[in-house]
Amino acid sequence: MVPISKRTLRRATDEDRRQYDAASAALALGLSDGTLELPRDAIEAEGWSDDRLVSYGYRYWTDLFNDRQLLHLAILMKEIRALEEPVRSAIAMAFSDHLTTNCMMASYAHGWRRLTPLFSLRAFRHIQRPVELNPWIERTGRGGFPNTIRKLEQAAAYARAPKEPAGNGEFVSVDTISATRKGAVHLGSARELTFLANSSVDVVMTDPPYFDNIAYSELAQFFAPWLKALGIIADLDRAEVTDESLVACKHQPDSVQKFTSGLGEAFQEMARVLRPRGIVAFSYRHTEASAWHALAEAIATTDLHVTRVLPMPGEVGMGLHGQGIRGLWDAIFILRPGRRAPITKLTVRPDDISDADQAVVDWRERYGMLAIPFNDIDAVALRRAFLVGRALPKTKRSNQKYAISLEDALR
Incomplete structure (x- = not known):
């Protein structure tokens, strides 16, 4: 094992090229004689919000892999198909995870000195110098197939013997809870929770x-x-x-309206299935005022009201997501059912705006010195989150004479 401090890059040798050519020939032979198969799905990006893949010249999803990677994946897929359920589905989950580190959109993070998988940034980025790893490496290395299997083993082990964090930074074992009924996973739209009865859910986390x-x-x-x-x-x-x-396109009013109405339908279903003392909790983040107004409009179609807004560090505090000046904190919303008055117009009062400014000052004092900095972008976003909360109270408030439209306040 070579220590990270002593690792260097070397030029490809004739032997390296020979091995790659051999893999390419083996793939071609396997596909021609039918012993190997690959998906041949075209990239249908028409109507997408991001057309980078087709702009880069990719036409099929297999174009995102080189021949050696495709040979490995085709052989692996053939073996997975031969497995019995439920093992086959579990190993297929590991295979799916394995794809993002074994494609030509995996790059090298020099600061971390390791491979960075596709979707480390939530986009299809063109990589000028792709990184290819040994897919069978164990323990060390990122994205090897044995390591994706190990993730599943660790998850299963945790389910059998769960632990929770203690206040001293350690973890303590906790007793498992026997389920009173069988769990279920449903695939579908949040706008149609027809499998749930009215007033049947205690907590919605989304x-x-x-x-x-x-x-x-x-x-x-x-x-x-x-x-x-x-x-x-x-x-x-x-x-x-x-x-x-x-998905909203902020410069297309029809797209924004579709996003708002669709999100409203989802919140309406949440409100329908929620018990009278239930809660809804979710995170939100954006730099545009219109995104916050769309969120408020969606919630306003229900009887849900905001009881609390809190800042929480987002998932982009490290690595590639942390580069440059960008928001690093999410707003956490807590909602409850039972708003007593319909909202015909989203407004806030002047004292709501001053309270929002003071809340940001308090949050910066409390959280600003943490490892993930609380910057100016976060301050603007969380101020807007606070105002959204104030525009969605439980009861209609008095002193509306000097009310300001939420849309104007967010700007």
């Missing part, structure tokens, strides 16, 4: 789409051809997926 920040439905298409080839998922209706996806 991570709604952040306006135009990340088009998850587009990024997820990367995995679909492989999971279809393994028989894990059915063929997806692309038009249906696009229609169900909530």
Whole structure:
């Protein structure tokens, strides 16, 4: 094992090229004689919010891999297909995780001195110098197939013997709780929770789409051809997926309205299934005022009201996401059902604005010295989050004579 401090880059040798050519020939032979198969799904990016893949010249999802990677994946896929359930589905999950570190969109993070997988940034980035790893390396290295299997083993071990963090930074074992009924996972739209009865849920915890920040439905298409080839998922209706996806284009009013109404339908379903003393908790983040107004409009279609808004460090505090000046904190919203008055217009009062400014000052004093800095972008975003909360109270407030539209206050 070579210490990281002594690792260097070397030029490819004739032997390296020979080995790659041999892998390429083996792949071609396997595909021609039918012993190997690969998905041949085209990249259908029409209507996407991000057309970089087709702009780069990619036409099929397999174009994102070189021949040696495709040979490895084809052989691995053949072996996974031969497994019995439920093992096959579990190993296919590891295979799916393995794809992001074994493609030509994996780069090298010089600061960390390790491979950076696709979607470290939530986008299809063109990589000028892709990194290819040994997919069978164990323990060390990032993204080797044995390591993706180990993740599943660790998750299963935790489920059998769970632990919780203690106040001293350590973890303590806790007793497992026997389920009173069988758990279930449903695949579908949050706008149609028809499998849940009215007033049947105590807590809803969700991570709604952040306006135009990340088009998850587009990024997820990367995995679909492989999971279809393994028989894990059915063929997806692309038009249906696009229609169900909530992604706003801020310069297109129709797109913003579709996002707002769709998010409102999801919140309406949450309100329907929530018990009278239940809560909804979710995080949100954006730099644009219009994104916060869309969130407020969506919630306003329900009887939910905001009881608390709090800052929480987001997932982008480290690595590639932490480069440059950008927001690093999310706003956490706590909602409860039972708002007593319909909202015909979203407004705030002058004292709400001063309270929002003071809340940001207090938060900066309390959290500003943590490892993840509380910067000016965070201050603006969290001020807007506070105002959204004040615009969605439980009861109609008096002194509306000097009310300011929420849209204006957010700007």
